[in-house]
Amino acid sequence: MQQVNFDLEDIAKVQHAKSFTEAKNNFIKVIEKSTVGKSKRPISPNKISYYYKRITELDSKKDLVSLFWNMYMAGEGLGVPNSSYQKNFNSWSR
Secondary structure (H helix, E strand, O other): OOEOOOOHHHHHHHHOOOOHHHHHHHHHHHHHOOOOOOEOOOOOHHHHHHHHHHHHHOOOHHHHHHHHHHHHHHHOOOOOOOOHHHHHHHHHHO
16 A cells, blocks of 8 residues: 655654654655655655765754755645755756
8 A cells, every 4th residue: 555755743753853863764764665656656766866865964853854844845835945955856846
């Protein structure tokens, strides 16, 4: 059965993780269940590659939570237009 990519509970798990490593692992689980064949609305392979790359570049749990919220809001059509997340994906979404 295919599932939704993630919901607010998944974001809360990342926000309330005890460590940055635990938060990253929770985020990776979300990305892995958002692939083709596992999700109703899979995330494109380009975006998934971007997320894996971004995770290695982030310095704090706060940055990871910010990335996750931008990802959530963009999926709802409410992405932050001046965020680096939106700038990277504008050309892909057209």
